[in-house]
Amino acid sequence: MGGVIPDQPLSPSASPSPSASEEGKRLPSVLDVPLPSYLLPETAEVDSAGHLRVGDVDVLELVGEVGTPAFIYDEEHLRRRCRDAREAFGPRVAYASKAFLCKAMAELAWEEGCCIDVSTGGELAVALAAGVPGERLVMHGNNKSVQELEAALAAGVGRVVVDSFDEIDRLAAVSRSLPLGHPAPKVWVRVTPGVEAHTHEYIMTGQDDSKFGFGLASGAAAEAVRRLRSPEAGVEVVGLHVHIGSQIFALESFERALSIVAPFLGEESLAELCVGGGLGVPYVVGEHAPSIAEWAEALRGVARAVGVAPNVTLSAEPGRAIAATAAITCYTVGTIKDLRGLRTYVSVDGGMSDNPRPVLYGSGYEAFLPRETSAPRPRVVTVVGKHCESGDIVVREAHVPADLVVGDVLATPVTGAYGYSMASNYNKVPRPPVVFVRDGAWKVVVRRETFADLLSLDA
Ligand code: LLP
Numbered sequence: 001m002g003g004v005i006p007d008q009p010l011s012p013s014a015s016p017s018p019s020a021s022e023e024g025k026r027l028p029s030v031l032d033v034p035l036p037s038y039l040l041p042e043t044a045e046v047d048s049a050g051h052l053r054v055g056d057v058d059v060l061e062l063v064g065e066v067g068t069p070a071f072i073y074d075e076e077h078l079r080r081r082c083r084d085a086r087e088a089f090g091p092r093v094a095y096a097s098k099a100f101l102c103k104a105m106a107e108l109a110w111e112e113g114c115c116i117d118v119s120t121g122g123e124l125a126v127a128l129a130a131g132v133p134g135e136r137l138v139m140h141g142n143n144k145s146v147q148e149l150e151a152a153l154a155a156g157v158g159r160v161v162v163d164s165f166d167e168i169d170r171l172a173a174v175s176r177s178l179p180l181g182h183p184a185p186k187v188w189v190r191v192t193p194g195v196e197a198h199t200h201e202y203i204m205t206g207q208d209d210s211k212f213g214f215g216l217a218s219g220a221a222a223e224a225v226r227r228l229r230s231p232e233a234g235v236e237v238v239g240l241h242v243h244i245g246s247q248i249f250a251l252e253s254f255e256r257a258l259s260i261v262a263p264f265l266g267e268e269s270l271a272e273l274c275v276g277g278g279l280g281v282p283y284v285v286g287e288h289a290p291s292i293a294e295w296a297e298a299l300r301g302v303a304r305a306v307g308v309a310p311n312v313t314l315s316a317e318p319g320r321a322i323a324a325t326a327a328i329t330c331y332t333v334g335t336i337k338d339l340r341g342l343r344t345y346v347s348v349d350g351g352m353s354d355n356p357r358p359v360l361y362g363s364g365y366e367a368f369l370p371r372e373t374s375a376p377r378p379r380v381v382t383v384v385g386k387h388c389e390s391g392d393i394v395v396r397e398a399h400v401p402a403d404l405v406v407g408d409v410l411a412t413p414v415t416g417a418y419g420y421s422m423a424s425n426y427n428k429v430p431r432p433p434v435v436f437v438r439d440g441a442w443k444v445v446v447r448r449e450t451f452a453d454l455l456s457l458d459a
Pocket of ligand 1: 418
């Protein structure tokens with residue numbers, strides 16, 4: 001997967017976060033590689049006692065107050081990535097809120113100049129509750145209901161991304177019911193370019209055989225634009241949207257998609273092209289991903305090369321690249337089961353309910369102890385959760401310090417995207433709190449669920 005980066009252990013004097021774009025040589029696979037700093041949030045530091053500090057807050061002190069499991073986000077990291085996106089793509093760039101959303105996050109992304117991509121009525125409601133103006137929202141979804149379209153149009157969302165012929169009919173009906181003088185909704189047509197990005201099958205979306213968008217090769221995209229341009233449709237077609245998948249390291253996949261879509265954009269004389277999200281991030285030692293700026297630069301180069309008109313606005317909607325590395329999840333080790341000759345199971349107080357990615361996609365993570373962040377990690381264990389399934393794995397092959405004991409706070413980095421947003425209450429486990437840290441202070445932006453919350457929907 002992609003290139004390689006130097007293993008940069010955090011040490012009290014080390015620079016906390018080298019750019020993930022720094023190329024280097026992967027060390028041979030030694031077992032005791034300390035956690036590299038590029039997997040931690042940008043303001044991470046190690047104090048003289050070896051403790052991890054994020055946003056100038058001692059992580060162990062913080063979890064002493066809020067308990068475990070807990071998602072701890074570096075607010076400065078989130079803000080910097082949003083600013084990177086805005087700088088790289090301009091004012092129509094959107095943060096893909098499916099990666100991680102709460103009111104504080106929506107507010108932050110908007111404050112930093114990003115639009116927000118919402119893909120359901122629920123995400124729309126949270127963004128609006130955070131005070132984000134409708135015009136700064138992009139409404140997605142492959143099966144938007146009439147109610148969702150009504151809510152989106154009533155809020156005056158900046159763009160609706162049209163995904164199917166059925167939606168064109170529903171949209172026409174909803175837009176006819178708008179009060180007189182209400183401006184026609186601006187829409188992008190979502191196109192599938194027939195590109196198979198190199199990523200997990202479940203998160204690949206640009207191939208012809210997809211539930212998303214209109215195929216280019218089949219002529220469906222051209223037919224969609226034609227129908228949307230008829231006066232009965234009641235909308236204004238302003239651009240195209242293409243999203244080929246997620247956790248993609250190879251810029252060539254994006255470049256290929258862009259070069260396929262560009263001629264169609266020209267034929268239809270459309271002036272906006274959103275390339276979706278999908279930029280990957282490193283999760284484990286040795287992975288490397290381009291930065292948001294490098295991604296934008298590569299896309300611009302292709303746009304120029306394939307003759308995209310200079311007046312075309314190129315935008316994107318990164319989610320993972322903004323939120324993933326911003327957070328760590330802290331757990332408490334409750335049980336260590338050493339099955340001699342087989343494996344050591346280290347059970348923590350969360351699991352697949354706060355991070356379903358390992359069980360869904362076989363995703364890998366690192367683990368470390370915030371009490372000795374830069375310690376060598378020579379012991380190999382399997383970190384598991386507290387759920388009633390053997391598949392409830394947090395880290396299959398976790399390298400941890402030799403002195404790991406019951407009661408330790410164990411952390412997994414790079415859990416800021418698609419962790420909290422895909423969390424569940426499986427086994428009636430309450431969802432963890434979300435804490436933002438910044439400048440020596442912390443705030444709980446989403447509180448821990450209680451058993452009363454779990455019971456609150458029962459009749
Ligand atoms: N735009 C659209 C239309 C999308 O469908 C997505 C992600 C994004 C933007 C943001 O993509 P990102 O920059 O975050 O890659 N649950 C999976 C990821 C699913 C992605 C769904 N769509 C995971 O945990 O890997």
